[in-house]
Amino acid sequence: MATGTAPTGGRADLHAHTWYSDGRDSPERLIARAAEHGIQLLAVTDHDTLAGLSEAESAGRAQGVEIVPGIEFSTYIRNVEVHVLGLWIDPHCPALLQAVSGYEAMRRQRAERMVEKLNALGVKLDFSQVLAVERKGVFGRPHVAQALKDIGAVGAFQEAFQRFLGRDAPAYVPKRSLGAAETIAAIHAAGGVAVLAHGLVGGANRPHVEAAARLGIDAVETVHPKLGPEQSAWLREFAGKAGLAVSGGSDWHGEGWSEGGIGEWTIPLEAAAALRARAGGLVTKAG
Ligand code: AMP
Ligand code: FE
Ligand code: FE
Ligand code: ZN
16 A cells, blocks of 8 residues: 555555455455455454464465465453454564464364364264365364354254354353563564554453553454444544554455445544554554
8 A cells, every 4th residue: 555645545454364264255355345346455464373464365365465474363351352353464484483483283172172062062073074164274262153054953054143152152262362562572673563453342441441451452453343333433433542442354254254335434544644654663562
């Protein structure tokens, strides 16, 4: 993006997944969708992995969509799972690669453990049925949810979360992760911007957002399909007071696996440029 000279009216989606984590689209397919919906700048932010980024960069070049190399880390603040996006990261940074190492094995073991819990609940699901769900990278709950749907144990993908896999449901298994401070440090070491993803969702509350700011987050998402208007407004106001930038995106996971449509959750290119300016400490935060 030509920062400062970007044409007005352009849109950015700074949060999206591919089949390298729990999305259903290949990077090519995701980027084609983004292009169809007028997105000029797209962040590819798979959960806990960098595996899809080189493919995304080439597909972006081929399709004329600028790609922001990203990642979405799961971590915990005050025992609540929160997600931190790293945007404009260098995917070859050793500290970042070190931070990512271990997540793949952890996520596979966790998926196996969820299957064991389902079996103990009387649901006859074999791990091979989870392996049969299309996936190119790390395991996530959506793969288990889809397997439950495929074998007819649930009628709908969402029902798998409601009955079995949601945070308070009986087959839920928490993730192990780096702490929030280490996660933010790894993103910064890789030259990236650390963004609190969908704060105020999934058990996170205002104190969690405030704690994330104290831990050195650079920005908060204010545009996301799970954020209601009041939550977005509070986050915008908080960002202003705390001297943080704002971000947003669709959190697209693919047809049937997404809450909001691609193209509906965007920020202006100018806002993305202001966010990018936080990379490498170019802007000193107030407050
Ligand atoms: P994991 O990182 O393996 O815990 O999986 C979390 C992912 O599952 C989220 O990023 C969403 O893609 C998906 N997810 C979580 N809760 C739900 C839900 N209630 N309905 C649909 N998808 C969900
Ligand atoms: Fe996800
Ligand atoms: Fe998330
Ligand atoms: Zn996400």
